[in-house]
Amino acid sequence: MPPRTTGMAGADAQDDFLRARRRLALSRLRRRLRREPGDVDHILPFDEVVSALGRVQERDAGLRVIPLDAIVGTVDRLQGFDRHFRPTSPAVRARWERIATAMRRGEPMPPIDVYRVGDAYFVRDGHHRVSVARALGRVDIDAHVTDVVTRVGAGRDLLRADLPLKSHERVFFERVPLPREARERVRPSDPWDFGRLAENVEAWGWRWCQEHSRLMDRRELARRWYEEEYLPVVTLLRDAGMSTGRGGTEADAYLRVGADRYRLLRTHEWSEDVLARLRDAEAARLG
Structure with a gap:
Protein backbone atom coordinates (compact mmCIF):
# COMPACT_ATOMS: atom_id res chain seq x y z
CA MET A 1 0.00 0.00 0.00
CA LEU A 163 27.53 -19.45 -0.81
CA PRO A 164 30.00 -22.08 0.51
CA LEU A 165 27.53 -24.82 -0.39
CA LYS A 166 26.86 -23.28 -3.80
CA SER A 167 30.60 -23.38 -4.32
CA HIS A 168 30.56 -27.14 -3.63
CA GLU A 169 27.79 -27.53 -6.22
CA ARG A 170 29.79 -25.53 -8.77
CA VAL A 171 32.93 -27.63 -8.19
CA PHE A 172 30.87 -30.82 -8.62
CA PHE A 173 29.62 -29.76 -12.05
CA GLU A 174 33.16 -28.74 -13.03
CA ARG A 175 34.42 -32.21 -12.04
CA VAL A 176 31.33 -33.95 -13.44
CA PRO A 177 30.06 -31.87 -16.41
CA LEU A 178 26.69 -33.53 -16.74
CA PRO A 179 24.35 -32.69 -19.62
CA ARG A 180 22.01 -29.87 -18.69
CA GLU A 181 18.95 -32.12 -18.58
CA ALA A 182 20.64 -34.35 -15.98
CA ARG A 183 21.70 -31.64 -13.55
CA GLU A 184 18.38 -31.17 -11.82
CA ARG A 185 18.00 -34.91 -11.35
CA VAL A 186 21.44 -35.58 -9.84
CA ARG A 187 21.05 -33.43 -6.75
CA PRO A 188 21.68 -34.57 -3.16
CA SER A 189 19.45 -32.94 -0.56
CA ASP A 190 22.56 -32.01 1.45
CA PRO A 191 24.88 -29.90 -0.76
CA TRP A 192 27.88 -31.10 1.28
CA ASP A 193 27.34 -34.50 -0.40
CA PHE A 194 28.29 -33.09 -3.81
CA GLY A 195 31.95 -33.73 -2.97
CA ARG A 196 31.28 -37.36 -1.99
CA LEU A 197 29.24 -37.86 -5.15
CA ALA A 198 32.04 -36.44 -7.33
CA GLU A 199 34.51 -38.90 -5.78
CA ASN A 200 32.03 -41.71 -6.47
CA VAL A 201 31.71 -40.71 -10.14
CA GLU A 202 35.47 -40.41 -10.62
CA ALA A 203 36.04 -43.82 -8.99
CA TRP A 204 33.46 -45.34 -11.33
CA GLY A 205 35.24 -43.71 -14.28
CA TRP A 206 38.60 -45.12 -13.19
CA ARG A 207 37.14 -48.63 -13.03
CA TRP A 208 35.52 -48.16 -16.46
CA CYS A 209 38.85 -47.04 -17.99
CA GLN A 210 40.62 -50.04 -16.46
CA GLU A 211 38.01 -52.42 -17.80
CA HIS A 212 38.01 -50.95 -21.32
CA SER A 213 41.75 -50.13 -21.52
CA ARG A 214 41.22 -46.56 -22.68
CA LEU A 215 40.91 -43.09 -21.26
CA MET A 216 37.99 -40.72 -21.58
CA ASP A 217 37.59 -37.03 -20.85
CA ARG A 218 35.39 -35.64 -18.08
CA ARG A 219 32.46 -34.88 -20.37
CA GLU A 220 32.32 -38.44 -21.69
CA LEU A 221 32.81 -39.78 -18.17
CA ALA A 222 29.89 -37.71 -16.84
CA ARG A 223 27.62 -38.84 -19.68
CA ARG A 224 28.54 -42.51 -19.40
CA TRP A 225 28.21 -42.53 -15.60
CA TYR A 226 24.77 -40.93 -15.83
CA GLU A 227 23.49 -43.26 -18.57
CA GLU A 228 25.24 -46.52 -17.64
CA GLU A 229 25.39 -46.28 -13.85
CA TYR A 230 23.16 -43.65 -12.30
CA LEU A 231 19.92 -44.10 -14.27
CA PRO A 232 19.94 -47.93 -14.16
CA VAL A 233 20.80 -47.97 -10.45
CA VAL A 234 18.16 -45.48 -9.32
CA THR A 235 15.62 -47.38 -11.44
CA LEU A 236 16.60 -50.62 -9.69
CA LEU A 237 16.34 -48.94 -6.30
CA ARG A 238 12.92 -47.51 -7.12
CA ASP A 239 11.64 -50.86 -8.35
CA ALA A 240 13.03 -52.54 -5.22
CA GLY A 241 11.35 -49.97 -2.96
CA MET A 242 14.70 -48.66 -1.69
CA SER A 243 14.70 -45.13 -3.10
CA THR A 244 12.53 -43.44 -0.46
CA GLY A 245 13.11 -45.45 2.71
CA ARG A 246 14.60 -42.47 4.52
CA GLY A 247 13.20 -39.68 2.42
CA GLY A 248 15.51 -37.43 0.44
CA THR A 249 16.27 -37.50 -3.27
CA GLU A 250 17.15 -40.36 -5.57
CA ALA A 251 20.75 -39.13 -5.46
CA ASP A 252 20.67 -39.59 -1.66
CA ALA A 253 19.47 -43.17 -2.18
CA TYR A 254 22.19 -43.80 -4.76
CA LEU A 255 24.90 -42.61 -2.36
CA ARG A 256 23.48 -44.41 0.66
CA VAL A 257 22.91 -47.79 -0.94
CA GLY A 258 26.12 -47.61 -2.96
CA ALA A 259 28.10 -47.06 0.23
CA ASP A 260 26.26 -49.89 2.00
CA ARG A 261 26.91 -52.20 -0.97
CA TYR A 262 30.68 -51.87 -0.69
CA ARG A 263 30.81 -51.69 3.11
CA LEU A 264 28.72 -54.82 3.60
CA LEU A 265 29.43 -56.86 0.49
CA ARG A 266 32.76 -55.54 -0.81
CA THR A 267 31.48 -55.30 -4.37
CA HIS A 268 30.85 -52.63 -6.99
CA GLU A 269 28.45 -54.84 -8.93
CA TRP A 270 24.67 -54.49 -9.04
CA SER A 271 22.45 -57.57 -9.22
CA GLU A 272 19.17 -58.89 -7.88
CA ASP A 273 21.09 -60.82 -5.20
CA VAL A 274 23.03 -57.73 -4.15
CA LEU A 275 19.83 -55.67 -3.95
CA ALA A 276 18.05 -58.35 -1.94
CA ARG A 277 20.88 -58.54 0.59
CA LEU A 278 21.05 -54.76 0.88
CA ARG A 279 17.27 -54.51 1.26
CA ASP A 280 17.38 -57.06 4.08
CA ALA A 281 20.24 -55.20 5.78
CA GLU A 282 18.42 -51.87 5.53
CA ALA A 283 15.15 -53.35 6.82
CA ALA A 284 16.99 -54.84 9.80
CA ARG A 285 18.65 -51.53 10.57
CA LEU A 286 15.42 -49.51 10.31
CA GLY A 287 13.17 -52.07 11.95
Missing part, protein backbone atom coordinates in the same frame (compact mmCIF):
# COMPACT_ATOMS: atom_id res chain seq x y z
CA PRO A 2 1.46 3.42 -0.96
CA PRO A 3 2.06 5.79 1.97
CA ARG A 4 -0.34 8.61 2.65
CA THR A 5 0.41 12.06 1.36
CA THR A 6 -0.16 15.48 2.88
CA GLY A 7 0.56 17.29 -0.36
CA MET A 8 3.88 18.59 1.01
CA ALA A 9 6.43 16.36 -0.73
CA GLY A 10 9.40 17.37 1.41
CA ALA A 11 7.66 16.69 4.72
CA ASP A 12 6.20 13.46 3.39
CA ALA A 13 9.66 12.33 2.29
CA GLN A 14 10.95 12.85 5.84
CA ASP A 15 8.12 10.69 7.15
CA ASP A 16 8.88 8.07 4.50
CA PHE A 17 12.47 7.75 5.71
CA LEU A 18 11.45 7.45 9.36
CA ARG A 19 8.80 4.89 8.47
CA ALA A 20 11.36 2.80 6.53
CA ARG A 21 13.70 2.90 9.52
CA ARG A 22 10.89 1.78 11.86
CA ARG A 23 10.07 -1.11 9.55
CA LEU A 24 13.69 -2.20 9.67
CA ALA A 25 13.73 -2.11 13.48
CA LEU A 26 10.50 -4.11 13.70
CA SER A 27 11.78 -6.66 11.19
CA ARG A 28 14.95 -7.20 13.20
CA LEU A 29 12.93 -7.64 16.38
CA ARG A 30 10.62 -10.20 14.75
CA ARG A 31 13.57 -12.19 13.43
CA ARG A 32 15.22 -12.27 16.84
CA LEU A 33 12.00 -13.45 18.47
CA ARG A 34 11.61 -16.15 15.82
CA ARG A 35 15.30 -17.06 16.10
CA GLU A 36 15.74 -16.84 12.37
CA PRO A 37 19.24 -16.89 10.80
CA GLY A 38 21.13 -13.66 11.27
CA ASP A 39 21.95 -13.22 7.59
CA VAL A 40 18.36 -13.35 6.32
CA ASP A 41 18.30 -9.57 5.93
CA HIS A 42 21.92 -9.14 4.84
CA ILE A 43 22.37 -7.63 1.40
CA LEU A 44 24.11 -10.02 -1.00
CA PRO A 45 27.62 -9.08 -2.20
CA PHE A 46 27.89 -9.51 -5.97
CA ASP A 47 31.58 -10.48 -6.09
CA GLU A 48 31.17 -13.23 -3.49
CA VAL A 49 28.09 -14.59 -5.24
CA VAL A 50 29.61 -14.86 -8.72
CA SER A 51 32.81 -16.30 -7.26
CA ALA A 52 30.81 -19.06 -5.56
CA LEU A 53 28.59 -19.72 -8.58
CA GLY A 54 31.36 -19.51 -11.17
CA ARG A 55 31.25 -16.68 -13.68
CA VAL A 56 31.07 -17.81 -17.31
CA GLN A 57 30.24 -14.67 -19.28
CA GLU A 58 28.16 -11.53 -19.26
CA ARG A 59 26.01 -9.83 -21.86
CA ASP A 60 24.03 -6.62 -22.16
CA ALA A 61 20.29 -7.26 -21.79
CA GLY A 62 19.30 -3.65 -22.40
CA LEU A 63 16.63 -1.57 -20.68
CA ARG A 64 14.05 -3.59 -18.77
CA VAL A 65 11.32 -3.16 -16.18
CA ILE A 66 12.32 -5.41 -13.28
CA PRO A 67 10.55 -6.40 -10.04
CA LEU A 68 11.83 -4.53 -7.02
CA ASP A 69 11.57 -7.52 -4.71
CA ALA A 70 14.06 -9.43 -6.92
CA ILE A 71 16.77 -6.84 -6.19
CA VAL A 72 18.59 -8.40 -3.25
CA GLY A 73 22.26 -7.52 -3.72
CA THR A 74 24.86 -4.87 -4.38
CA VAL A 75 28.07 -4.58 -6.34
CA ASP A 76 30.00 -2.31 -4.02
CA ARG A 77 27.77 -0.91 -1.27
CA LEU A 78 27.50 -3.33 1.65
CA GLN A 79 26.70 -0.53 4.10
CA GLY A 80 23.62 1.69 4.16
CA PHE A 81 20.85 -0.74 3.12
CA ASP A 82 19.65 -4.20 4.05
CA ARG A 83 18.54 -6.95 1.67
CA HIS A 84 15.11 -5.29 1.31
CA PHE A 85 16.79 -1.91 0.72
CA ARG A 86 15.57 -0.42 3.96
CA PRO A 87 18.03 2.24 5.16
CA THR A 88 20.30 0.88 7.90
CA SER A 89 22.10 4.16 8.64
CA PRO A 90 21.14 7.82 9.12
CA ALA A 91 24.08 8.63 6.84
CA VAL A 92 21.93 7.96 3.74
CA ARG A 93 19.09 10.18 4.92
CA ALA A 94 19.82 13.45 3.09
CA ARG A 95 20.11 11.92 -0.37
CA TRP A 96 17.29 9.45 0.35
CA GLU A 97 14.87 12.26 1.22
CA ARG A 98 15.86 14.32 -1.84
CA ILE A 99 15.04 11.38 -4.09
CA ALA A 100 11.83 10.65 -2.20
CA THR A 101 10.75 14.27 -2.59
CA ALA A 102 11.43 14.13 -6.34
CA MET A 103 9.53 10.86 -6.74
CA ARG A 104 6.54 12.18 -4.81
CA ARG A 105 6.49 15.20 -7.12
CA GLY A 106 6.41 12.90 -10.14
CA GLU A 107 9.83 13.90 -11.43
CA PRO A 108 11.34 11.36 -13.87
CA MET A 109 14.10 9.14 -12.54
CA PRO A 110 16.92 7.68 -14.65
CA PRO A 111 17.04 3.89 -14.88
CA ILE A 112 19.10 2.12 -12.27
CA ASP A 113 22.01 -0.08 -13.36
CA VAL A 114 22.00 -3.74 -12.29
CA TYR A 115 23.56 -7.14 -12.84
CA ARG A 116 21.21 -10.12 -13.11
CA VAL A 117 22.46 -13.48 -11.80
CA GLY A 118 19.81 -16.16 -12.18
CA ASP A 119 16.64 -14.66 -10.70
CA ALA A 120 18.48 -12.16 -8.49
CA TYR A 121 19.53 -8.59 -9.26
CA PHE A 122 22.53 -6.69 -7.90
CA VAL A 123 22.66 -2.88 -7.95
CA ARG A 124 25.62 -1.17 -9.57
CA ASP A 125 24.08 2.29 -9.46
CA GLY A 126 20.76 3.40 -7.94
CA HIS A 127 20.66 2.05 -4.37
CA HIS A 128 18.77 5.09 -3.05
CA ARG A 129 16.26 4.97 -5.91
CA VAL A 130 15.54 1.30 -5.19
CA SER A 131 15.13 2.00 -1.48
CA VAL A 132 12.77 4.92 -2.01
CA ALA A 133 10.72 3.12 -4.65
CA ARG A 134 10.18 0.18 -2.29
CA ALA A 135 9.29 2.50 0.59
CA LEU A 136 6.69 4.22 -1.62
CA GLY A 137 5.04 0.88 -2.39
CA ARG A 138 6.13 0.52 -5.99
CA VAL A 139 6.55 -2.98 -7.40
CA ASP A 140 8.92 -2.46 -10.33
CA ILE A 141 11.54 -0.07 -11.64
CA ASP A 142 13.29 0.76 -14.92
CA ALA A 143 16.78 -0.71 -15.08
CA HIS A 144 19.64 -1.21 -17.46
CA VAL A 145 20.39 -4.93 -17.06
CA THR A 146 23.60 -6.86 -17.61
CA ASP A 147 23.13 -10.62 -17.49
CA VAL A 148 25.88 -12.58 -15.78
CA VAL A 149 25.89 -16.26 -16.74
CA THR A 150 27.20 -18.58 -14.02
CA ARG A 151 27.94 -22.30 -13.85
CA VAL A 152 25.41 -22.71 -11.04
CA GLY A 153 22.13 -20.81 -10.92
CA ALA A 154 20.73 -18.70 -8.11
CA GLY A 155 17.27 -17.76 -6.94
CA ARG A 156 16.25 -14.54 -5.27
CA ASP A 157 16.07 -16.43 -1.95
CA LEU A 158 19.83 -17.05 -1.95
CA LEU A 159 21.53 -16.18 1.36
CA ARG A 160 25.14 -15.34 2.08
CA ALA A 161 25.35 -18.49 4.22
CA ASP A 162 24.44 -20.54 1.11
